[in-house]
Amino acid sequence: MAAFLSGISIVCFAASYAVALACEASRLVFRSGVRGFVMVGFAAAGLFAHTLFLIWRAVDAGTAPLSSPFDWYLLAAWLLAVGSLYLTVTNPKTPVGLFLLPIVLALVGAATLASREPFLNDSASRFWGRIHGGFHLVWSVSVVLGAIAGLMWLIQAGRLTRKAAPLRGFRMPSLERLAHVTARTPAIAAWAAAAGFVSGIVLNAVNHRRGLIETVPWSDPVVLRMAAVVAWLIIAERIAATVRRRPDGARTTAWLALLSLAALAASIAWGVLGATRHGKPAAAVVLMATVHEAEA
């Protein structure tokens, strides 16, 4: 069993998700009676392998799902894959996977670039770290779901404005249902992001007071970036609440949701590719400091 679990790699579930995505995309090209089964089969197989991979990580490496940037990205991807499979099964005529699976694959891709080294693991840091990571997970998933609902809203509204019949095999949910989702996610995202940011400050303060090397400087780009993202999400939530009862409120909220996704994507790209001490293990922090000194 252990040999089987250890043989599951990221490629296994990423490839399954990719095949499911290709099946979704083929809706636009041709009709098939078996495509739905193939699509759900590959998505379910990918999710099964993904789940086993996370379980193996927890058992083998002794790391909980939020213990490293790598695990954080994979857990976020897993949550969205669960949502994608559920929505595909319950709404077989709606190409939900076409919107969700690319983001799942992007998060899996981000995971491969992210550090696998666990965060600081003493009790105080672990407690605040879990809260910090958990809230980040909530706002990130909320932003993704809100943005996808927003994008679908704009596509559906575009079709209705053009007065065109729905494309075969590409039936969007109603504007009412999509607006229902986009109207709720900004508040969830804003409050979770604010809570995540505050818990991050507490975590950093705890580390700082104990003189730990993993302390992130208050001027670190990731702190400034997260402050900007949180500020944007709160502003977006306020705007969405203000325009809710206006005739064009749903459209505005849809665009705000897409902008929030862009902010999330930029934040992830910065976190993966940019120079920061956030989430870095002690060894990496020492190495970075040495490089900075040498450059100086």
Add this chain to the structure above:
Amino acid sequence: MTLALVGGTHRTVPLALRERLAFTAEQAAEALGRFRDRFPGREGVLLSTCNRVEFYTAGERGAAPPPPDQLVSFLAECRGIDATSLGPLLSREHDEAVARHLFGVAAGLDSMVLGEPQILAQVKQAWAIAQDSHTSGPLTAGMFQAALRAAKRVATETALGRERVSIPSVAVADFARGVFERFEDKRVLLVGAGKMAAETLRYLREAGAQDVVIVNRTAARARDLAARLDVTPAPFSDLEHQLASADLVVSTTGASDHVVPLELFLRAEDHREGRPLVVLDLAVPRDFDPRIGGRPGVWLYCVDDLAAACAANRRSRQREMPQAVAIIDEETRRFMGDMHHRSTAPVIEQLLAGWSETGDAELDRLYRRLPHLAEADRTEIRQAFERYAAKMLHPPLTSLRNESRSGPPHGLLDALRRLFNLPE
């Protein structure tokens, strides 16, 4: 000839004559009873709809279907029409063409609205009337069951009947449902009650709409319509207020100018609290000022918009035709193969009987010469004889079946008769 068809459709028979030729269910049963008495041993099914009257007959072995002219006269006599005026308008088909035509009819390929599903229920009903009238038989049973199978395949394997093609159905399914998830909590406002209002309301009610209000210029007419359509009447002077509280408007007045000008709508819009509004303006000339469609949160569709969507759906159905025709061809070949194979039954029965008779005679002779054989041994020997006969007959019977797929296997049947000295 085993199968025959005489009939006329919306393409060949003018409406006035079609109306006279049409049969109600009772009239069809009566006509079939008369057919049974006049042409005993023949099978008959009468399909009568708004767009077609078709009489399918079948028979074999000395009871072939009546000649087409006799069928035309029979139909004319049943409906009291002059056969000489009817005859040239009715088409006549026989054998494979009959099956192919019925399969296409059942699948909706021959309907006025391509792919419409109601015809299948009408075909089933025609078959049920024939069964009740005792004019159905094995040939028509096989053909009508194959027709239902072909129609089901066309419905599931192609998208022929999926896109809607009537303005009210497209308005509700493709547009109103694109905006609203559910209609149970929506207010529907009918402005006027043109002929399309009732049908649109029917689709909205199927979707769950319950709260329906009607306004009409004439209060008495509004009350009459409200009673007829089971909706709530409101005075025409209340139109602005009703617009403010409506979620979906169906407008079908006969007014010569806009019933809802932009100014009136803007006043109502102030009280809508940003709720989306779907307007199905089915009136010609239009009831709503077209500029209203440019307001945020308003989805305004006029007859031309919906007709364009219907036309696109019709084109989409047309694109499915080659696949549907391929299914009909395949099912026709399959059915005709079964039919031809069925015609070999007498020869096969004679062949089996001959082998069985010879085998029995030889067994009797053997048992007489070996009287000491136990009953179990006799049974074993008899079974061996039967297995031998079955194995020897298997190749010619398989050849007969294979040959039947491409047509009546006259050559093989003739050869078998001559080789085994079977009677004609």
